[in-house]
Amino acid sequence: MPLRQHLEELRGCVARSGMVLAALFIGGMIFDNPLVAFMIGPWDAARAAMIADGVPDPGMLAFIKPTEGFLFSMKVAGAFALLVGGPYLLWEVWRFVGAGLHLHERRSVKRALPFAMALFVLGLSFGFYVVVPISLPILLTWVSVELAHPTITLQEFLSLLLTLTLLLGFVFELPVLMWLVVRAGLMEADTLASSRKLAMLLMLVFAAIMTPPDVITQIFVALPMFVLYEIGLLLAKRAQAARERAAL
Template identity: 30%
Template sequence: MPLDQAPYIDYDDNEEEKGEKEMTFIEHLEELRWHIIRSVAAILVFMIIAWFSMSFIFKNIILGPASPDFWTYRKLCELGNLVGIQSLCVDKLNFSLMSREVSGQFMMALTASAIIGLLFAFPYVFWEIWRFIKPGLKITEKKAATGSVFYVTALFFIGVLFGYYIVAPFAINFLVNFQIDPSIENQFDIQSYISILATLTLACGVTFQLPMAILVLTKIGVVTPAFLKEYRKHSIVVILIVAAIITPSPDMISQIVVAIPLYFLYEVSIVVSQRIYKQKLQEAE
């Protein structure tokens, strides 16, 4: 056939052929190296932006849950006034923050910049990881994973927001207002405060990936919808344990607040598993 009459081959239709093209070990390492370099560069860009905005970030975001005027506390007080439970209002957080090291504030600003840089660069970093993995997948697996970057990113940020606005305020409020004796003053190091805040928000972002984890496990045949339904009661115990690990405060309210959305995500995971399992059966037929 003459070249001018050759059929046009679309890029997407030729993806499987490209994905099956073998690469040497050195070529794989080189490809991985550039994905890592671009990911680190994206994190550094957001770190620099966060560094120059650190005064605003510390005052309005990081120290937000440490103020009685925080959005969560105000909404909780409105709920308390509505149902007639005035004790829900947070009038004062009984603690003060201190920096006990010469380089304490500088290191905290650097740490906060790194965490914020990682948070905002997460969609791009995951996209780079996906670009590295994607060529090794079959065309059917690529179709099944369509939109995975969007769903993983959305679930991650929903989890982070849930941790920041729900879990962290409840935990901080309980911990700072707990006193063995009124004569003992709560003076916490800024490193301890940021550590708790970052741990709670990031942990929620990771645990909210449960539906995507179940999707992958169903795809590779590790779990089935029947398995998830059979062990639904057992999952409640596991979820409560995970909630207790995520929340540093021993109060049941904080743990229940975390456990409820996790159980909801478990039910969503069952629906996701059913869809993937049904697709596998159709492909097998």
């Protein structure tokens, strides 16, 4: 296919993707109150848990600048557009890239993509509904409430929420990554199995660096990685067996 035709296709993909994201973003801004209420759900869950444990209520999230509420709504609408429009964006990327792949490569991507998307959503959900609500009370009471009362802004909360949920979304892609590297012949399944202890040590270090400085949050990030690594090993062994059969 001529380069000019490739560029025309790319321009069409970018234009269509941009229009879809813009429409979703506008919809997110129109319905910003329900989306904001949903986004601060982990904060409300953490408040309820703290009150039930007899800890003073940290109160509602605050904003200290006149524009902060508006900017928060824009970021929430942007996150909504990317999350809801993500499958369409992947489909556009697949339309553009898939035509240049070999048949076996297209088959591998078609097998991996739904699984990868499901794992990413599962990771986001685990972070949103489990890790963040459990981590917040620990972080908010790290310094005794008798010494200081927390005042958390919308922006600070959103930063923590997106960091932990997106981190776990990508962490949950570990089995797919392991399957791909073995399927592509970049690594052997036996090598991954023999490196299990080193991998777990690196996961602990990764969790300690990437998460807030409390042990509970680090454990909640590291434990799924251990389980996902074992799932990845099973998939890697199947990928290696399939690769060896194809080579016969």
